[in-house]
Amino acid sequence: RKLSDTLADALGKLSGVNVSTSSNDSDATQTVSLEGQDASQTALSVNGIPLNSPGSAGNLRGMNSDLFTGANVSFGPQTGGFGGGGVGFMTLQPTLSWQSAFSFSAGSLGKNNYSAAESGSIGKLGLSLTHTFRATPSLLDGMQYLDASGLFYSHNGDRNATGTLANLRYQLNDAQTLSAMYMHSANSANMVCTQFTGPVPCGYGPDNTNNTSFDLYSLSDSALIGDTQVSASLYGTRVNTVNDLLNRYIAGVASPTGTQSTNYNNGLTVNATLPAKERHTISFSANSSNSRNNFTPLVAQAAPYTFAGHPSSYWSVSINDAIRANTKLRFNDSIGISHSSNAPSTLLLGFNTTWQPTTSDSYSFNYNIGGQGGRFGRQGILTDPGQLRIDCNGAIAYGSAPGDQAGASSSSSVRLNYTHKMNGGQISAQLYRQVQNGIVLPVDVNGTALVNSGLFPPNYFAAAQTNFVNACGVPIGTAFGPQNTYFSTPISGVQRVYEGFHLTGYFTLGNLVLEPFYDTQVAKANSSDLRFANPYAITIPGAQLPNVPLHRGGLTLDYKPPRSVFEWLVNANYTSSNNSQNLPAYTTVDAGANMQTSRGALTFAASNIFNTCLLYTSDAADDLTRV
Numbered sequence: 001r002k003l004s005d006t007l008a009d010a011l012g013k014l015s016g017v018n019v020s021t022s023s024n025d026s027d028a029t030q031t032v033s034l035e036g037q038d039a040s041q042t043a044l045s046v047n048g049i050p051l052n053s054p055g056s057a058g059n060l061r062g063m064n065s066d067l068f069t070g071a072n073v074s075f076g077p078q079t080g081g082f083g084g085g086g087v088g089f090m091t092l093q094p095t096l097s098w099q100s101a102f103s104f105s106a107g108s109l110g111k112n113n114y115s116a117a118e119s120g121s122i123g124k125l126g127l128s129l130t131h132t133f134r135a136t137p138s139l140l141d142g143m144q145y146l147d148a149s150g151l152f153y154s155h156n157g158d159r160n161a162t163g164t165l166a167n168l169r170y171q172l173n174d175a176q177t178l179s180a181m182y183m184h185s186a187n188s189a190n191m192v193c194t195q196f197t198g199p200v201p202c203g204y205g206p207d208n209t210n211n212t213s214f215d216l217y218s219l220s221d222s223a224l225i226g227d228t229q230v231s232a233s234l235y236g237t238r239v240n241t242v243n244d245l246l247n248r249y250i251a252g253v254a255s256p257t258g259t260q261s262t263n264y265n266n267g268l269t270v271n272a273t274l275p276a277k278e279r280h281t282i283s284f285s286a287n288s289s290n291s292r293n294n295f296t297p298l299v300a301q302a303a304p305y306t307f308a309g310h311p312s313s314y315w316s317v318s319i320n321d322a323i324r325a326n327t328k329l330r331f332n333d334s335i336g337i338s339h340s341s342n343a344p345s346t347l348l349l350g351f352n353t354t355w356q357p358t359t360s361d362s363y364s365f366n367y368n369i370g371g372q373g374g375r376f377g378r379q380g381i382l383t384d385p386g387q388l389r390i391d392c393n394g395a396i397a398y399g400s401a402p403g404d405q406a407g408a409s410s411s412s413s414v415r416l417n418y419t420h421k422m423n424g425g426q427i428s429a430q431l432y433r434q435v436q437n438g439i440v441l442p443v444d445v446n447g448t449a450l451v452n453s454g455l456f457p458p459n460y461f462a463a464a465q466t467n468f469v470n471a472c473g474v475p476i477g478t479a480f481g482p483q484n485t486y487f488s489t490p491i492s493g494v495q496r497v498y499e500g501f502h503l504t505g506y507f508t509l510g511n512l513v514l515e516p517f518y519d520t521q522v523a524k525a526n527s528s529d530l531r532f533a534n535p536y537a538i539t540i541p542g543a544q545l546p547n548v549p550l551h552r553g554g555l556t557l558d559y560k561p562p563r564s565v566f567e568w569l570v571n572a573n574y575t576s577s578n579n580s581q582n583l584p585a586y587t588t589v590d591a592g593a594n595m596q597t598s599r600g601a602l603t604f605a606a607s608n609i610f611n612t613c614l615l616y617t618s619d620a621a622d623d624l625t626r627v
Contacts, residue, residue, distance in 0.1 A: 003556075003571050003590045003605050005107070006134075007065040008032070011087065013554055013573055015502050015517035017073055019060070020547075020580040023389075026138055026157040026189040027210035027243070030060040034075060034085035035432065035498055036523035036548040038441060041084030047091055047167075047181060049218045049235045053265040053291040054081045054314045054340070055406065055440070062212045062239060064163035064185035066115055066132040067091060075432065076413055077368045079269075079287055081314050081338060083411050083436055084498075091181075094126025094169045095119040103600075110137040126169040134161045140192050147193070147203025148471045150252025156206070157192030161185065176223040183216040191245065198392040199473040205249035211242045227275035236266035246298065250386045251470040257384050258298030259306055265291040281322040285336075288315035295380060304457040305382040307402050313341040318348055330354045338371055343408045346371030360422065366415040371408075382455055385463040388485065392472035395484055397464060398444070401455055403490030409438035425507035425514075433499040441494040441525055444546070446536035447482030450489065461485070483536060495526040513558040523548040544578060551576040567594040569605075581613070588612050 004010035008030060012019035016035050022028045031039035039057035043050065046068065052058035068089040078086040092101075098120030106112045113134035120127065138157025146152045163185040170178045189210045193202040218235040239262065246256045267289035274282045293309035318336025325331060336348035348370040356362040383399025390397045413434035420427050447461070465480040500521040507514045523545040527533065533541055544550060553574040560567040571590045577583070589612075592605030 001070075002567075002594050002603050003569050003592050003607075005105070005111075005605075005607065007068055007071060007089075008060045009607075011071060011073070013556070013571060014073060015504050015519055015552075015554070016075060016085075016521070017087075018549075018552075018580070024194040026159045026192050029057075029062070031057045032060060032087055034073065034087075035500065036521040036545070037084030037496075037498055040440075040442070041082055043078040043080055043082035043084075043086035044089070045086065046089040046183070046216070047218075048088070048269075049181065049216065049220075049233060050080060050265070050267065050289065051089075051216065051237065053237075053263065053312070054289060055312070056263070056291070059212070059239075061161070062185065062187055062214050062241075064132060064134075064161050064187070064214070065089070066113060066134055066161070067130055067163045067165045067183065067185070075430075076366060076415055076434075077370060077411065079285070079316070080289065081316070081340065081371065083413075083434065083439075091165055091167060092117050092119055092128045092130050094121060094128045094167060096121050096126070109139065110141075111135065124171045126171075128167045130163075130165045132161075132163045136160075138190075138192055138194075140194065145201065147201045148198070148251070149203045149205040149249040151203075151205050151249055153206045155192050155203070156190045157194075159187070159189040161187045175225075176221070179220045179222070181216070181218045181220075183214070185212075185214040187212045195389060195391075198390070198471045202390070202471065204245060205247055207247045208245045209242075211244065213240045214238070229273045230271070232268070232270045234266075234268055237264070239263040242298075244298065245387075248386070250467060255301075255386055256299050257302045257386070259302055259381055260296045260298060261381070262294045262296075263291065264293075265289060279324045281324075283320045283322070284318070285320070286315070286317040289313065293380070302384065305384050307380055307382070309380075310405075311341070315339055316348065318350075320350075328356050340371070340406070342406045343371065346410065360420060362419045364415075364417045366417075367413070369410070369412045371410055383487070385460055386467055388464055388467065390468055390471045392474075395468070395472075395480065397468065397480075397485045399485065399487050401445070401450060401487035401489045403442070404440060404492035406440045407438060407492050409436065411436040411439075424509070425505065427505045428503070430502040430504075432501070434497070436496040436498075438493055439496060440490045440492045441496060441527075442488050442490050443494075443525075443532060444486040444538045445489040445491070445531045446534060446538075447485035447487065448536060449531040449534050450487060451482045486538065489531065491527065491529055491532055493527060493529065494532070497524045497526070498522065511560055511562060513556075515556040515558075517552075517554050519552040520550060521548065521552070522550065547578065547580045547582070549576040549579040565596050567596065568592075569594065583613050586612050 001010045008019050011017050018033050021030045032042050033039045034042055040055050044052045044058040069092055070090045072088050075085040077083050101117040104114045115132045117130045136159040140155045140157050144154045165183045168180045191204050191208040191210055195202045215238045218233055220233040222231040242260045244258045246258050248255050248257055269287040272284045290313045292311040295306050295309055297303045297306045316336055316338035318334050320334040323331040332352040334350040337345055338348055339345040350368045352366045354364045380402050382401050388397035388399045415432040417430045461481050468480040469476055502519050504517040524542055525545055526541045538546055555572050557570045569592050572587055574587045576585045588608045589610055590607045591609055594601055594603045
């Protein structure tokens with residue numbers, strides 16, 4: 001974490017974890033995927049409370065990860081119908097004595113952030129408060145030039161994020177504790193486009209913004225009833241995004257547009273653990289969630305590209321038996337049922353065994369079958385032809401379009417893990433394979449496969465052709481039609497196959513700590529749908545999915561000399577080709593020094609110190625100083 005500007009950056013340095021940003025633009029989203037799976041299959045939670053709806057990818061920027069103190073990663077199927085794994089974030093918790101904390105960082109280009117926190121107790125009431133602020137300037141700030149809007153102006157791509165989180169805990173008695181949490185994040189970004197493939201860079205004109213707010217509340221009760229431990233939580237989230245392009249210009253002509261989208265999700269979780277009997281410990285769990293999306297055009301011109309939202313619900317119940325066969329062998333079996341509003345009920349089965357024949361070696365085996373959670377499908381927003389991302393070099397434009405509703409689905413996964421401990425460290429190897437059938441997969445679909453879908457208003461592609469001519473400076477009659485466009489579209493009924501292995505290690509050589517890892521992640525999809533399998537398709541059935549690198553590796557070195565206040569750190573990360581940045585294989589190196597004092601710590605860190613792919617990244621050689 002000391003080498004990373006944000007917690008999300010630190011997660012991206014872990015084995016099996018990929019944190020990707022949709023673009024270098026100021027309004028880009030940031031998501032996390034595990035083992036090459038789609039980000040919509042990653043369950044995000046904070047203190048055990050869900051942050052994203054089943055089947056919906058969570059935007060880490062919108063949630064403001066600066067409010068979190070740490071995170072843990074779990075691979076394989078998760079509660080709530082998430083098939084790809086989960087990331088559990090943690091926050092500052094109430095303390096008995098009053099404690100204060102403040103941190104500040106400043107980096108190159110004017111980047112800065114601060115965090116202030118307070119925790120303590122008043123009688124039986126414990127509380128913790130955290131407030132954060134982060135300012136992220138754009139490389140284009142203050143630059144005056146003519147762009148595709150047809151205007152010559154000073155560009156501003158600043159992005160600001162604020163967040164507040166409160167935790168309350170009240171101990172009713174020795175056997176019962178109530179807790180509550182509230183979280184609010186607000187993010188604002190001045191719209192600026194960083195793509196430059198035509199005579200002038202892309203752009204929208206000044207005073208266009210993207211604003212996002214995220215709110216979460218939860219109320220939890222944990223009690224010991226007799227010898228049975230029971231816990232229950234009520235929660236709700238609201239995500240509101242306003243894409244305000246009311247001041248947009250295209251080729252010098254005012255073309256206002258804008259949309260507002262709101263996602264609501266609320267749910268309930270209940271868990272109960274019975275007292276252990278002989279070698280068995282029985283537990284029950286149940287959860288339910290209800291979600292809905294609303295999409296509203298800000299101006300009449302945006303109405304043809306805005307589609308109605310639909311509700312989605314999911315629930316599951318299961319019973320688990322943890323069996324301690326002997327001191328070396330343990331089993332964990334579960335059975336349950338799940339149901340989503342857009343699919344029939346599905347049986348849930350799980351089997352896990354852990355065998356530790358010696359104090360140095362341990363083996364574990366997991367097998368799970370079940371279905372997927374609810375998924376938002378044919379709803380949302382079709383990219384306005386004036387908002388298509390045009391690549392003049394390839395005469396291609398990219399956007400997004402509503403897709404299919406989810407249907408019946410199933411999945412099976414198997415995972416085998418081996419860990420060997422030795423003097424001064426340990427090494428672990430993990431093999432996995434997961435097959436998902438009948439699921440929804442977002443795919444870049446060529447416009448020819450969608451032209452008869454009824455999605456596009458009249459003259460949509462004629463308007464796209466006009467914008468292509470203006471953006472790329474080509475003759476007016478240059479051909480540009482559906483075959484030149486690709487839309488990210490959810491397609492149902494797809495089979496996905498994920499398989500691979502992780503190698504991780506932890507070694508100490510005197511005062512030097514080494515943490516290497518190496519991943520191979522195969523991600524394939526199969527479908528006979530014509531939108532998926534056509535001559536223009538980017539996603540090829542049976543081949544590695546686009547933007548999912550086959551290989552990743554990393555090494556972290558941490559050295560602290562004896563009786564020294566300084567700690568020296570270096571991290572190197574390798575990513576093979578076919579990555580989310582569309583770059584050839586590359587390696588980035590971060591380095592830093594941390595000085596520990598009696599009242600805090602001072603860290604100096606530099607990321608991407610060799611300027612790898614400098615022309616393609618907006619945060620290369622980003623120096624940070626933290627207090």
